Every structure is written in structure tokens, then in C-alpha cells.
Amino acid sequence: MRTSNKTNVLLWVLQGFVALFFGLGSGAPKLFLPLEMLNMPVLLPELFVRFIGVAEVLGAVGLILPGVTHIRTGLTPLAAGGLVLVTIGATVYQLAAQQPESAAFAAVVGLIVAFVGYGRWRLVPLRERSNNQQVLGAAGL
Secondary structure, three states, X not given: OOXXXXXXXXXXXXXXXXXXXXXXXXXXXXXXXXXXXXXXXXOXXXXXXXXXXXXXXXXXXXXXXXXXXXXXXXXHHHHHHHHHHHHHHHHHHHHHOOOHHXXXXXXXXXXXXXXXXXXXXXXXXXOOOOHHHHHHHHOOO
């Protein structure tokens, strides 16, 4: 297997795990659970927590959907960049809450997402659907 194929597989695996983490493990609880159930060491305004949840879920979708549909694939590195910003905020929040182990976890997740963003931007960019594929797809062929 060529190096770019191995890198592509690695990036897809990382994208999948990170998307699951942000979409279901981190973002969805912030959207759907009552604020009291989130066990936050430093209270934040509810609207801000919901905003973070929306950003995480949309970031997760942005990591996967453009690559699967081959439409607007340039959004994947942008989604990763947005999630890097979220993880920087999470790292600072955890440090302020005096939870260094959680801050280290957030920082590691941020590094993984940064690698995905760089990988999809420079190493193995996702390809857009060609015009021929779009025409054939629209015709139902």
C-alpha cells in the first residue's frame, strides 16, 4: 500500500473517531441534557454551553460529510480548524477548573484534530466530485 493510501486510511479513522467523540460524546449532551447533568466544575451560561454543543456537532458533521459526498471538501480542514479552537477553549477551561488531566486530554484531542485538518489540507486532500459525476448523478445513472 502506498504511503498516501495509508495516510488516507489513518485520516479517515481519526476523522471517524473524532467525529463520534464531538458529535455524540461531547456536543450532543451539551445540546440535549439539562445543564445540571453536565457536571461542569465552573458554571458557564446556558446559551454559551448550547453554542459550544452546536459548534461541536457541526464540526463533527464537517469532518465526515464533505468527504463522503465529495461536495465542498474544503470544508473538512475548516471544520477541523474550528474544532481545534474549541479544544483550545476546553483546555483553558479545564486548567481554570484545576483539572490538569482533563486539560491534557483536551489538548491531545486538539492535536489529533489539528493533524486531521493539516492532513486533509496538505497531505491527502479530499477530492471534489467531477462535473461528469455530478451530471450522471443528477440524471440518476
